[in-house]
Amino acid sequence: MPAGTDVPDLRLISWNITLKCPLRCAHCYVNAGEHEATGVLSTGEACAVIDQICELGKPVVILSGGEPLMRDDIFEIARYGTGKGLVMAMGTSGILIDSACARKIRDAGIRRIAISIDSADPAVHDAFRGLSGAWERAVQGIKYCVNEGIGVQINTTVLSPDIQSIKDVVSLGTGLRVTDYQIFFPVPTGRGTEVPWLTPQVYEDLIREVLSTYQNTGVNIRPTCAPQFRRIADTLGLSNPSWGRGCIAGIRYCRIFADGDVTPCPYLPARAGNVREYPLKKIWHESPVLSVLRDPKFLLGKCGRCGYQAVCGGCRARSYKPDGIMPDMCGGIAWPDTPGGDLCGEDPWCQYEPDEKSTPLTVPLDQTDLALLDALQDDIPLVSRPYDVMAVRLNIPADDVIKRLKILQERGIVRGLSPVLESRQIGLSATTLVAIRVPDEKITTVARLINTYPEVSHNYRRDNMYPLWFTIAGKDEHRIRGILDGIRQEAGLCEEDILELPTVRRFKIDVRFTFPGIPAKEGSNGRT
Numbered sequence: 105m106p107a108g109t110d111v112p113d114l115r116l117i118s119w120n121i122t123l124k125c126p127l128r129c130a131h132c133y134v135n136a137g138e139h140e141a142t143g144v145l146s147t148g149e150a151c152a153v154i155d156q157i158c159e160l161g162k163p164v165v166i167l168s169g170g171e172p173l174m175r176d177d178i179f180e181i182a183r184y185g186t187g188k189g190l191v192m193a194m195g196t197s198g199i200l201i202d203s204a205c206a207r208k209i210r211d212a213g214i215r216r217i218a219i220s221i222d223s224a225d226p227a228v229h230d231a232f233r234g235l236s237g238a239w240e241r242a243v244q245g246i247k248y249c250v251n252e253g254i255g256v257q258i259n260t261t262v263l264s265p266d267i268q269s270i271k272d273v274v275s276l277g278t279g280l281r282v283t284d285y286q287i288f289f290p291v292p293t294g295r296g297t298e299v300p301w302l303t304p305q306v307y308e309d310l311i312r313e314v315l316s317t318y319q320n321t322g323v324n325i326r327p328t329c330a331p332q333f334r335r336i337a338d339t340l341g342l343s344n345p346s347w348g349r350g351c352i353a354g355i356r357y358c359r360i361f362a363d364g365d366v367t368p369c370p371y372l373p374a375r376a377g378n379v380r381e382y383p384l385k386k387i388w389h390e391s392p393v394l395s396v397l398r399d400p401k402f403l404l405g406k407c408g409r410c411g412y413q414a415v416c417g418g419c420r421a422r423s424y425k426p427d428g429i430m431p432d433m434c435g436g437i438a439w440p441d442t443p444g445g446d447l448c449g450e451d452p453w454c455q456y457e458p459d460e461k462s463t464p465l466t467v468p469l470d471q472t473d474l475a476l477l478d479a480l481q482d483d484i485p486l487v488s489r490p491y492d493v494m495a496v497r498l499n500i501p502a503d504d505v506i507k508r509l510k511i512l513q514e515r516g517i518v519r520g521l522s523p524v525l526e527s528r529q530i531g532l533s534a535t536t537l538v539a540i541r542v543p544d545e546k547i548t549t550v551a552r553l554i555n556t557y558p559e560v561s562h563n564y565r566r567d568n569m570y571p572l573w574f575t576i577a578g579k580d581e582h583r584i585r586g587i588l589d590g591i592r593q594e595a596g597l598c599e600e601d602i603l604e605l606p607t608v609r610r611f612k613i614d615v616r617f618t619f620p621g622i623p624a625k626e627g628s629n630g631r632t
């Protein structure tokens with residue numbers, strides 16, 4: 105990608121603000137310890153980095169470590185970010201949070217906190233974290249934060265292939281009034297290079313079990329460091345407007361290391377630049393390390409030909425130097441030797457085998473695909489087996505129609521096929537388009553609430569200050585008002601958070617496309 109063009113917005117930053125930590129977690133990717141490492145950004149430098157972040161927009165900034173609460177100036181830094189309009193969050197072990205600390209966290213404007221609980225069994229958690237009593241203190245920390253009205257998420261590192269251990273953590277969290285969970289699948293880096301229990305098949309099965317267990321439960325749970333969850337969710341027919349791409353490293357996300365090094369994600373020790381040398385904006389816009397991750401044509405192996413690459417992309421950290429020991433980041437983060445070759449290999453933990461002939465988006469469609477796309481525009485017959493009829497018209501086997509449609513969908517060329525209903529003729533005479541302004545951390549909850557109204561359709565996430573957009577078709581204005589009032593009250597929104605664009609006049613725009621080599625229909629004014 106040429107520098108500075110088509111650069112996506114940076115949405116999320118994970119910042120290892122310190123390498124000091126009272127714990128000795130077995131999986132620590134930064135090898136944190138008792139003493140601060142040399143070269144850590146000072147208070148003044150950290151505030152200057154916040155200024156640099158603001159030049160790029162308003163990403164969510166997660167202060168993590170090490171243990172971020174080990175820094176004496178952590179609230180000063182957080183308050184500085186909050187004052188600049190950033191959403192400041194924190195990732196912590198929770199063991200240093202008492203009631204006074206929770207109040208300081210809230211007063212510094214930290215709206216979200218992720219606290220690690222790896223097992224509902226205190227002994228298992230303490231052994232993994234390397235400190236007796238860590239579990240008890242983390243649970244207390246959750247309670248103090250919940251009491252202060254801070255949004256709490258539980259982060260769980262998967263320690264065994266048994267789904268029951270995850271279920272137990274979620275039950276524990278539910279009792280503590282926590283609804284959000286991130287389930288971290290190990291990435292072999294830092295101290296966690298060996299994961300004895302994990303094989304690709306166990307990994308795949310566990311992701312599937314997590315998704316199936318918690319679908320439609322009100323528990324907001326996301327497999328993390330497991331980009332294949334989007335492919336697996338697809339096969340289970342699950343979707344969630346807040347999910348985004350499986351791996352967003354370098355695309356919407358980066359990590360700032362304690363000494364100012366920038367990498368695509370915390371588990372990927374490939375240096376993209378350093379904020380002491382270059383402003384973050386320049387690094388985000390111009391670093392070749394980040395650029396290659398944004399361009400699917402660099403993906404290699406099966407990720408390079410996979411129909412799921414747009415929603416998954418594979419874990420770039422697991423593909424990075426898979427045959428060598430991951431470098432210990434405390435010794436300094438290295439530049440990758442060749443960004444494309446090093447970073448864009450296939451994910452060795454993926455079980456999916458794309459068809460050898462399967463093609464990513466960059467490969468042109470053949471004439472049969474084009475004829476099928478043309479036919480889909482207005483020629484789907486209203487019969488019990490429409491694809492059989494289309495197969496005859498296209499002179500191909502019926503199975504081929506289905507197979508081609510599936511591939512077109514995987515490649516994002518066909519998003520979906522659905523009927524167009526004339527709402528007035530079924531008694532829904534009032535319609536409106538609605539946009540809702542809601543903070544990132546509430547998007548999933550509010551999206552679910554909106555979906556409970558049967559009159560709602562097209563509930564989509566958009567990348568702007570009103571992130572949820574949907575339409576309502578009701579029997580009259582009164583019903584529409586009732587739905588909007590209900591959403592506003594239940595979601596705790598104010599009038600200004602809801603932008604309503606009622607339908608005043610309707611225009612039906614019949615857009616048809618013409619395809620190269622496919623004769624245009626009579627009267628078509630379509631575009632290529």
Ligand code: SF4
Nearest residue numbers: 329351369419420421
């Ligand atoms: S590279 Fe791997 S660990 Fe990093 S964000 Fe992507 S999926 Fe997660």
Ligand code: SF4
Nearest residue numbers: 407410416417418454
């Ligand atoms: S082959 Fe790569 S892109 Fe496809 S599902 Fe597997 S990891 Fe994801």
